[in-house]
Amino acid sequence: MVNGVNGDNGLSYGLDVNAGSQARRQKRQRTDSPVHNLEAHQPATHPAQPGRCCFVTVGATAGFRSLLDEVSTAGFFDCLANHGYAFLHIQCGPDLAAVEDRIAGLSDEAKRGISVRCFRYTDDMTAHIVSCRGQDNVRPAGCVIAHGGTGTVGEVLGIGAPLVVVANPTLMDNHQLELAETLEAQNLVVHGHIGSLTTAIHRVAERINQGRLDVLPPYCPPSFPVPAAERVTLFDWMPGGQQHAPARLGIRSWKCHGVWRWWQYDEQQQQQQQQQQQQQQQQQQQQQQQQQQQQQQQQQQQLYPWPSNQWHGLAQLGLCS
Numbered sequence: 001m002v003n004g005v006n007g008d009n010g011l012s013y014g015l016d017v018n019a020g021s022q023a024r025r026q027k028r029q030r031t032d033s034p035v036h037n038l039e040a041h042q043p044a045t046h047p048a049q050p051g052r053c054c055f056v057t058v059g060a061t062a063g064f065r066s067l068l069d070e071v072s073t074a075g076f077f078d079c080l081a082n083h084g085y086a087f088l089h090i091q092c093g094p095d096l097a098a099v100e101d102r103i104a105g106l107s108d109e110a111k112r113g114i115s116v117r118c119f120r121y122t123d124d125m126t127a128h129i130v131s132c133r134g135q136d137n138v139r140p141a142g143c144v145i146a147h148g149g150t151g152t153v154g155e156v157l158g159i160g161a162p163l164v165v166v167a168n169p170t171l172m173d174n175h176q177l178e179l180a181e182t183l184e185a186q187n188l189v190v191h192g193h194i195g196s197l198t199t200a201i202h203r204v205a206e207r208i209n210q211g212r213l214d215v216l217p218p219y220c221p222p223s224f225p226v227p228a229a230e231r232v233t234l235f236d237w238m239p240g241g242q243q244h245a246p247a248r249l250g251i252r253s254w255k256c257h258g259v260w261r262w263w264q265y266d267e268q269q270q271q272q273q274q275q276q277q278q279q280q281q282q283q284q285q286q287q288q289q290q291q292q293q294q295q296q297q298q299q300q301q302q303l304y305p306w307p308s309n310q311w312h313g314l315a316q317l318g319l320c321s
Helices: 021-031 034-038 065-071 074-082 093-104 125-130 150-159 176-185 197-211 260-303 308-316
Strands: 052-057 085-091 115-119 143-147 163-166
Touching: 052 065, 052 125, 065 085, 065 093, 065 143, 074 085, 074 197, 093 115, 125 150, 143 150, 143 197, 150 163, 150 176, 163 176, 163 197
Parallel strands: 052 085, 052 143, 085 115, 143 163
Antiparallel strands: none
16 A cells, blocks of 8 residues: 555556566556456555655546656656655556556666556545645645646645646647646646656645645545535535535535636636627727718818808808808
8 A cells, every 4th residue: 555545345456566577467467457447546545654645647538648758757756756755646547558668667766766556547536636635744745747627626726735737738729728827827736848847846845845735734525515605506506425526527616626716717708808899899880980970071071172161151142052
């Protein structure tokens, strides 16, 4: 069991890369089983640990190979070790075999004594995230490195673990980039970039020290249903216990998950765009009216080149009709 995450009841489909080659082959065979493709690596409790934990997740819908390639390099291991990390858990999605091979190719010296566990999927994201949340006299704060999915981001923010968001540029016109930039502007996350994740780890270390995140009180899961005064979405009114909470979708109250700020920001952006469009339309209408007035004045000047008071005087003398 590493960082309170193990596989009880015959559901240990994760791979300990530091194990021997025979155990690695046996576990690799199990990862190819149909059961492993659905759920894997059941986390349990969280005992005291001597070092920090880094949890990397790419989500359940699409792979993120470039992120996985970077966190499986000797340079990344060296950075983690320099900042006191002892555990690296990687949720690999469809790229499990590739990550296993890359890490297995690293020497023990390159891995700097960090214990690594790789698995395809997990049915308890909360336990892995809590493993990265600091708690006084239990564990130091680590960090979660995640793609920019709103469900994952919201759950990590709700638990209070340090978060590095790396946008997956291959998904839906790179829509995750805007979320990452917005949350970083609000000082909620560190926006990580492929090719410089070690810089993100340095920034996380600064935030841990500044915010005293190593000595947080114990994590208390939010109540469900959400109290009436805090309800902001349809799911907050749903009856039932915590097992019915759509926590993995990130659609709970913003006090539970923090995504509401993003939704609110998006609505404000749309309202601002609508106001700008209305202002532009009004300006165009005013310009058209001014142009029409100028055209009318020009036509009048062509027909009546003299000022109106002179025309009035000539009319009185009977010199013009």
